[in-house]
Amino acid sequence: MRVLLRSGEGFVPPSSNDFELPPIFGDNAYTTKPILLVFLSVILISVFFIISSRKAAVVPSKLQFAGESIYSFVRNDLAKDVIGHDFLRFVPYLFTLFTFILVNNLFGIIPLLQFPSMSRVSFPYVLAMTIYIVFHYVGIRKQGALKYFKEIMFMPGVPKAAYILITPLEILTFFVVRPLTLALRLFANMFAGHLLLLVFILGGDHLLQGVIGLKLISPFAFGIGIALTFFEFMVQCLQAYIFTLLAALYIAGALADEH
Amino acid sequence: MTGTLNLVGFGLAAIGPGIATGLIFAAYINGVARQPEARSVLQPIAFLGFALAEALALFGLVLAFVL
Amino acid sequence: MAKREESAMWSIFGYLLSGLLFWGGIGFGLDKWLNTSYFTLIGLLVGISGAIYLVWLRFGRE
Numbered sequence: 090m091r092v093l094l095r096s097g098e099g100f101v102p103p104s105s106n107d108f109e110l111p112p113i114f115g116d117n118a119y120t121t122k123p124i125l126l127v128f129l130s131v132i133l134i135s136v137f138f139i140i141s142s143r144k145a146a147v148v149p150s151k152l153q154f155a156g157e158s159i160y161s162f163v164r165n166d167l168a169k170d171v172i173g174h175d176f177l178r179f180v181p182y183l184f185t186l187f188t189f190i191l192v193n194n195l196f197g198i199i200p201l202l203q204f205p206s207m208s209r210v211s212f213p214y215v216l217a218m219t220i221y222i223v224f225h226y227v228g229i230r231k232q233g234a235l236k237y238f239k240e241i242m243f244m245p246g247v248p249k250a251a252y253i254l255i256t257p258l259e260i261l262t263f264f265v266v267r268p269l270t271l272a273l274r275l276f277a278n279m280f281a282g283h284l285l286l287l288v289f290i291l292g293g294d295h296l297l298q299g300v301i302g303l304k305l306i307s308p309f310a311f312g313i314g315i316a317l318t319f320f321e322f323m324v325q326c327l328q329a330y331i332f333t334l335l336a337a338l339y340i341a342g343a344l345a346d347e348h
Numbered sequence: 349m350t351g352t353l354n355l356v357g358f359g360l361a362a363i364g365p366g367i368a369t370g371l372i373f374a375a376y377i378n379g380v381a382r383q384p385e386a387r388s389v390l391q392p393i394a395f396l397g398f399a400l401a402e403a404l405a406l407f408g409l410v411l412a413f414v415l
Numbered sequence: 416m417a418k419r420e421e422s423a424m425w426s427i428f429g430y431l432l433s434g435l436l437f438w439g440g441i442g443f444g445l446d447k448w449l450n451t452s453y454f455t456l457i458g459l460l461v462g463i464s465g466a467i468y469l470v471w472l473r474f475g476r477e
Contacts, residue, residue, distance in 0.1 A: 258433050258469055262426070266433045342422075
C-alpha cells in the first residue's frame, strides 16, 4: 500500500516516521495500532492461560503442557534461581511481565499484525516504572528507608574522600540509569529490528520495480529479510527474557541484606 | 538525506570495543569451562577488562554527541 | 549462575554511563557558564575514572 504510493517518487528509506501510525477508527487518538495490539495481547494471554489451566489434569493435554512449561520456566528459572527463598510472591508479577513482553514482541513477526508494540517507547517506560516502584518498595519494606538508602549511597570500606566521586554515581545509577536502560534496551531492540525488516522488505519491493538487473537482485533482499525475520524471533524472545531477568535481579538486590 | 558524520565515526569507533568485549568473554568462558574452580579468580579480571573496553565505547558515544 | 554475570555486566554499563553523564554534565555546564572549552573533557575523564574505580570496588577486589 505504502509502497505503491512511493513507486513513482523514488525510494524513501524507512525512518522513525514509519512508527507514527494513524488512528484506525476515525479521529480517536487512542485507537492506533500499537494500543490495539496491546489490548489484543492482553486478551490473547488471558484466553490462552484460562483455557490451558481450566481443565487441569494429572496427565496434561498439549495445551496444558504448553501453559505449564511457560509458567514453570518463569517460576523456576527466573524467580526461584534469582530471588531465592520468598520468591513466590513475585512470581505473578514476573510471569505477567514475561508473557506480556513476549507476546507484544512477537507481534513484530506475526504476519498481518507485524508491528512490535514495544517499539513505541512509552510502553517499555511504563513497564520499567512498575519495576522501579516494586523494587524500591520491596527494599524499603525489607530494610527500612534509612538503611536502604544508606546502603545504596555509601558502600563500606572506601576512603572518605572517594565518596565525593562515587556517591553521585551510585545515586544516578540506582535511580535514573537503571530503569532508563531497562526500558531503552527493550525499545531500541524492537525499534531497530522492525526498521531492519522494513529496510530489506521495502527495499526488495522497490528493487522489483526497477530495471531487469535490479529485479535479479531483489530476491536476495527478500531472502535476507526472511532470514532476519527468524533472527528477530530470537531477539524478541531474548529481550523478553532479559527484561524479566533484570527485573528479578533488581528485586533480589533490594531484598538482599548486603551487596 | 541529512545527518551528522559524528555518528558514523561513533559507529566505526564502536567496532573496537565490540570485538574487545567478545574476546574478553570468550577467554573468560574458555577459562571457566576448562577449570570451573577458577571462576572466582577469573571473574573480577573479566569484569574489569569489560569495564575498560566498555568505557571506550561509551566515551565515543558521549563525544559523538558533545563535539 | 550465568545470571550473575549478566546483571554484573549491565550494572557496569550503568555505572560507566552515569559517571560520564554526571561529571561530564557538570563539566559541560561549567563550560557554558565560564565560556571555556576544556571542562567538558576534564569532567568526562573524571567521570570515567570514578566509574572504573567504582567498578573495581564493586566487582574487582576479592
